Every structure is written in structure tokens, then in C-alpha cells.
Amino acid sequence: MVEQRWAGVRERVAALGALPAGSEVFGSHGHHWVLEEPLTEDELTELETQLGVSLPAEYRTFLTQVGGGGAGPAYGLFPVRRVQGRWRWEGDGADLADLSTLAQPFPEKGPDLELLDALTAERPEEEDFDEIEDFDDAIEAWDERWEAVMFAPARTAGAIVICHLGCALREWLIISGPHRGTVWSDPRADDADLEPLLDTEGKPVTFARWYTDWLAKAEHTARQQAAGT
Numbered sequence: 001m002v003e004q005r006w007a008g009v010r011e012r013v014a015a016l017g018a019l020p021a022g023s024e025v026f027g028s029h030g031h032h033w034v035l036e037e038p039l040t041e042d043e044l045t046e047l048e049t050q051l052g053v054s055l056p057a058e059y060r061t062f063l064t065q066v067g068g069g070g071a072g073p074a075y076g077l078f079p080v081r082r083v084q085g086r087w088r089w090e091g092d093g094a095d096l097a098d099l100s101t102l103a104q105p106f107p108e109k110g111p112d113l114e115l116l117d118a119l120t121a122e123r124p125e126e127e128d129f130d131e132i133e134d135f136d137d138a139i140e141a142w143d144e145r146w147e148a149v150m151f152a153p154a155r156t157a158g159a160i161v162i163c164h165l166g167c168a169l170r171e172w173l174i175i176s177g178p179h180r181g182t183v184w185s186d187p188r189a190d191d192a193d194l195e196p197l198l199d200t201e202g203k204p205v206t207f208a209r210w211y212t213d214w215l216a217k218a219e220h221t222a223r224q225q226a227a228g229t
Contacts, residue, residue, distance in 0.1 A: 005058070005208045005212065006062060006065040006208075009065075009066050009211075009212070010065075010066050012215060012219065013033060013035055013066075013071045013215065016071075016218055016219060016222055017032070017033025017034070019222050021222040021223070021224075021225035022218075022222050024221060025222060026074070026221075027073070027074045027075040027165075028071075030074075030076050031070050031072065031075060031076030031077075032071075033071045034070050034071060035066065035067035035070040035071050036067045036068040036069050036070045036079050036081075037068060038063065038064050038065060038066060038067055039063045039064050039068050039080075040064070041064060043082070044063060046082075046087070047080065047082075048060075050087050051087070051102050051103075052102070052103050053102045053103040053175060053176060056174075056180055056181035056206075056207060057181070058206055058207040058208040059181070059207045062207065062208070062211065063080065068080050068081065069081075069089075069090075072163060072211060072214065073163050073171070073210065073211065074163045074164060074165040074166070074171070075092075075163065075164055075166065076091075077162055077163055078160075078161060078162050079091070089160055089161065091161065091164060092164045092170075093161050093168070093170045094160075094161050096151070096156065096161055096170075097159060097160045097161050097172075098153050098156070098157065099160075101153070101158060102158055102175045102176060103158070104157040105157070105178070106156070106157060106158035106175070106176060107154065107155060107177075108178070110155060110194060111149045111152070115149060116149065119145060119146055119149065122142065123139075123142055124138040124139050124142055146191075150188045150191075150193070155194070156172060157176075158174060158175050158176035158177050159172045159173060159174045159175055159184070160172065160175060161186075162183070168189035169186065169187055169189055169190070171197070171210075172186055172194065173207055179204065181206050181207060182196055182197070182205060182207075183197045183206070183210045184197065185197055
């Protein structure tokens with residue numbers, strides 16, 4: 001059962017936070033091993049009612065049994081909070097998600113490849129300009145065109161940002177559509193499209209696998225550090 005996956009997880013996170021070696025885990029200075037309080041069933045119901053969609057089972061049970069966010073992969077799991085009566089996720093890039101579109105299926109395909117190729121071919125090169133100011137203006141205008149395609153709101157309909165890895169790299173949880181419940185990498189800051197996280201067998205990583213794999217690796221890292229290896 002989904003609920004059994006979360007048994008003891010909150011305690012394991014607290015134990016890591018109590019270890020001096022826990023500070024050696026990547027991103028721990030961002031979340032400090034703090035988990036927010038779990039949501040109540042009433043709060044979860046209110047959240048889903050406002051969103052107009054039911055959250056994936058693994059994530060919704062995490063919210064009620066482990067915490068509303070905090071300690072987690074990279075710099076932490078973005079917390080979901082009620083602010084002035086409205087629920088929202090908070091974190092670096094959380095506002096990239098359009099919460100009004102969460103009931104829409106996450107798109108199967110990204111931007112048109114021919115369009116991206118054409119844009120790439122038009123990217124200004126500094127050596128083609130006599131004045132650096134002219135190049136700066138040209139590359140700024142090109143960046144705006146590129147971002148309008150790569151970061152179009154429709155690209156991430158049906159998904160929320162759940163964490164960031166630094167350098168504008170983030171990860172998304174798919175809420176609606178065929179990929180519901182899976183986690184996707186967002187390397188668009190490096191001019192690449194979103195792609196699903198895959199396990200060692202090439203299968204899409206679901207939220208529970210994403211979180212518990214991180215926790216197991218964090219425990220391993222802390223043990224190694226404590227042992228001086």
C-alpha cells in the first residue's frame with residue numbers, strides 16, 4: 001500500500017538532521033532537515049478543491065503522513081502552504097507552474113523541433129558584431145524569443161515544480177495526464193527540454209521512488225562521512 005511506503009520516513013529524516021554528518025548531504029543547508037507539519041485531511045480536501053484536481057496518490061499521502069514539504073531531494077521539497085486563504089507552492093521557480101491548469105493533461109511533446117532548430121541557427125554570435133553593446137541587445141532579443149518557446153505556460157500544464165537543484169535547474173511532479181505521478185527533470189536553463197526521470201531499468205520514477213531513493217542515498221552519504229570514508 002502507498003501508506004506503508006511512508007512508515008518511519010519522518011523519523012528517518014529527523015535522525016539524519018541530528019547527525020553532524022547530515023550537513024554533508026547535498027542541499028541540506030537549504031532545508032536543514034526540517035519537515036513541515038503534515039496536512040490534515042480537511043486541509044488536503046480544501047487544497048484539492050481549490051485546484052480542481054486530485055493530487056497523485058503517492059504525493060497526497062506524503063502530504064498527510066510525512067509533511068507539507070521541507071527536507072527532500074536537492075535543496076528540499078517545495079512546501080505547499082495556505083496564504084491568505086489560497087493554497088500555493090513556495091520555492092525558487094514554484095511560480096512557473098500555472099495552478100489554474102493543473103487539471104489539464106501534461107503535454108506529451110515539447111516544442112516543435114524544427115522551430116527550435118531555426119531559432120538555434122539564428123542565435124547571435126559575438127564575433128559577428130563590431131560593438132559589444134550591439135551584441136548584448138541582439139542576444140537579449142534572441143533570449144526573449146527562445147524563452148517564449150521553451151517556457152511557454154502550455155509546456156508545463158498539469159504539473160507543479162517540487163524542487164530546485166541550483167543554477168535554475170528544477171524538477172516537476174506531473175499532476176494530470178498519462179504521466180501523472182511521475183517526476184520530470186527541467187534543464188531548460190541549459191537549452192534542453194523537460195524529460196522524465198528514469199530508474200535503472202528505464203522506467204519513469206514516481207514521487208515515492210524519487211523521495212525514498214533520495215532518503216536512502218542521504219543516509220548512505222551520512223554513514224560514509226561519519227565513518228570517515
